[in-house]
Amino acid sequence: MDLDLIRRLAVPNETKILLAVVDGLGGLPHPETGRSELEAAQTTHLDRLASESACGLTMPVGYGITPGSGPGHLALFGYDPMRYLVGRGVLEALGIDFDLQPQDVAARGNFCTLDAKGRIIDRRAGRPATEQNVALCEKLRQIELPGVQLFVEPVREHRFVLVLRPSGSDKLSDQITETDPQRVGAVPLAAKPLAKEAKKTADLVNSFVERARAHLNGAGPANGLTLRGFAKQPSMPAFPQAFGLRAAAVAVYPMYRGLAKLVGMTVLQTGSTYDDEIETLRQRWDEFDFFFVHYKAADSAGEDGDFERKTAALDAFDQAVPKLQELGADVLMIAGDHSTPSVVAGHSWHPVPFLLHSRWTVRADDADSFNERACLRGSLGIFPASEALPLAMAHAGRFTKYGA
């Protein structure tokens, strides 16, 4: 739904909305049993909740489109993921809790190994240990360039983040090409401006790369680098203003905190387990109208192609459901940002099971358990993930009538 329309329809209320995201929730049948991870898991609490809820399946972006984490979450936050795209550099910076500013340009960096003629012979520099990565980033931090502040932040193995922040009022642009030729045997490319106003940024990046070669020389296999996914934060309406909700986010992993921060949610300090996250929700319950809480383990297991571990992660999530319910939200949604089927060992395009539980205004349907097959029988059908929050607003009594 258009955010301008949402702003027009939103009315104040005392109600609370809880969006519990199970990362990579959707799955596919195990080839031997024909049952998906959710069907194989012990989901007693989810099944009971489903039988009392409006169920359906969310389409994260579109038919056949496999979303990254950015579009998957933005859609659940009510943003059209086709319209608002978060670039790789920004996501990578968010993923290490870097405090990105609106004027920053961020890029994903890879250390690589170059031969004597400057050609790439290993695109990942032999996957250095993280301590080596930290040491390499230290070297690069010695580089200074006029008019910008440079940040070089280690991620892990061969990956780092480069952030350029203008020192004065000058603007940087992310409309420049990547330097990664994406293949062995090629020389890293020069960054080229894709727009007139991007020439200065391209020049700065190329200077950085040139100086980096000198600083990395003799630093073992990581004697070069490539940069891609140059990006600034997308400009988008702030969530609290668009929906009229004081919004809080609770997540263990930095990337999800970063995505929430990007749309203007307040990111709450929390511990390292899902129990910690729920405890944080409990403690801060009175301060906000909307809560996003993130559960990661299902996705990680799915990415590893580990059907049993994903099933176990869903078992564990199910155990936490009563605690989520005890918080007493007027609207509780259990949703996923995308499917991560173990048989795919990665994200996929398949729609994601969804339930919306609300005290009063939920229509009865035939979805009496919580999985891909049962949710097809739900009253919500297959619908765009970006419509989940408008639905929640309605169920929370926070939307006025449209038209007289």
Place this chain on the structure above:
Amino acid sequence: MDLDLIRRLAVPNETKILLAVVDGLGGLPHPETGRSELEAAQTTHLDRLASESACGLTMPVGYGITPGSGPGHLALFGYDPMRYLVGRGVLEALGIDFDLQPQDVAARGNFCTLDAKGRIIDRRAGRPATEQNVALCEKLRQIELPGVQLFVEPVREHRFVLVLRPSGSDKLSDQITETDPQRVGAVPLAAKPLAKEAKKTADLVNSFVERARAHLNGAGPANGLTLRGFAKQPSMPAFPQAFGLRAAAVAVYPMYRGLAKLVGMTVLQTGSTYDDEIETLRQRWDEFDFFFVHYKAADSAGEDGDFERKTAALDAFDQAVPKLQELGADVLMIAGDHSTPSVVAGHSWHPVPFLLHSRWTVRADDADSFNERACLRGSLGIFPASEALPLAMAHAGRFTKYGA
């Protein structure tokens, strides 16, 4: 899905996609038995395939919209049928295998009978035999006009195709009004330009009609003509480039070959039966990534309102399913361009049964047979026909992730 996005997401792969279109596939219940043609037919092979496939129903154009053959097929080829419309004149030319060029303007012509005052007294000139039609077209071919080459091609009964092709670099326009007043007792209308650049074309058409009156005089009841559906080929992105697929089309009827050619598919020579078509697929299997194969008999029987014959046509199609499967496509789709219910004796707006079979990444659903009712229980739901090909691209491993 937007074709620009498709182009961005498409990645190379070795996989093959087979789109088997059953023309007029969808039906409606027989008033006595309550069973549709598909429910009455022996669809053993289709039912087995459905139980192993992702099923659903495609919406060709929109709710309540009955599509012609053009939009029905363009949607299955991945084109938004609201955006890309193939005009009647172009379809009529494609339907007789006319080698239409991008600069041509084509129109559908009807021979009619005029009274002494030039008023239409029979809009179809007594439906002349096809030999008479050919003779009438021969007369019209004697007409010459400056700056254009004229083609007058018989279709059947009272119908013919007129094509105007500019001789030089001048452009013709299809933005002119029809000459058919659509009622008896009225005088055929003059063609009027709907845009400034269309004046020359309107003048040419009016000169043609005037000269035709003289040439047809004394030719019996067909002493006049009307023209409608002036159209040029729509300008649209080529299928092979948009999807990154070497694409081949196999169809017995010229119109479907023409539609495939319009989007840039390679049209393969084939015989006159569906077995011939499948044999052509088999012989040319290594040369292409995508195949469209067309089965006509179900539509023809539905158009004739012949429930039994449509059921028999679906029986016959079912018998061919194992041969389609033996080709070994990585993704096999069984789809229809629109519904042609026998009780309607024509096209209808109803969504069309659809299945997508793929070796790995298909979600289990409750659709265990292939008909209108069972496909409602499928994992794909009711979805736009133009999203079928994006889904196939995903299942064929030919789409990269959207967003980081």
